[in-house]
Amino acid sequence: MLTGAVAFVLTAAGVAVAGLRAYRRRFLSATRWFAVALLPAGLYLTGLFPVARTIGDEIADWAVKLVFDPRVWTGIVLLAVSAGLLVTTRWVGRRGAVTEGREAATPAAGPAPARPAVAPAAPEGAGKAEKAEKAGKAGKGKGDDGLGEFADIEEILRRRGI
Template sequence: MLTSTVCVALSAAGLAIALLAAFRRRFRKATVIAAAALLPVGLYMTGLLSLAGTVVRAVVDWAADLVFKPSVWAGFAVLALSVVLYALARVFGRRGRVTEGGGGGRAVAPEAEKPALGRGRKPASKTAKNDPDLAEFGEIEEILKRRGI
């Protein structure tokens, strides 16, 4: 009940100031003041004012629990442990992939990994030899020519 009275009084005062600004031919300023003056009543009517009060009370209660309850500190310790374990799993996961894919520490040339399409055949284009990105297109072009496409 008191909240509604305060909101209506604030809005009425703001609208009175907006009327004074409009009387002085400052219409843009009067419009901005009127928009701001209608906020308290709108917030009260939609229930957002009581929601904000509930949120503020919940944050204050949580902060008080943070200071006075050891279980909250234990919860932060569990969260920190979780983050550390996740980070370790990511670091060791990357390290494991490098040793597995390297073939026992041996470096393998990219050309040696690709299977040969045919023996004694030359690449479809000369640029495919020089550029490894275009080599795949040369192989595709060769397959299409064999199929008659």
């Protein structure tokens, strides 16, 4: 009975505040206050206040056990170890140190051979400098520094004027 009285008093107070906000032409704030004001009455009428009290009691009992029961501390340590192992394996897996089902590939000696740049057909008025540059790119072979893949990108950017 007392719970119902408190719930409806809280609802009435919230509706009064919402009315004040609406009187001052703050309709968005008034709507929020009205929505929150309806919660205590709704919780009481649906019977959720006893459920909330039961949940509160269980959380309080767990907190008391947390402080005084060594089993709970052992459980917390096990959870921490589990989380640490999961994070560690994720970190090691991202670094590439662990491969699943196959051995790690050995790195090749020296830089990787570059792909020759494939140049599109030159337009009619192509200058001598461009032709010499394309010939120089095509002439680069295995002595390249491994950046031959970027030659295609450079050529595209150059054609676009970037």
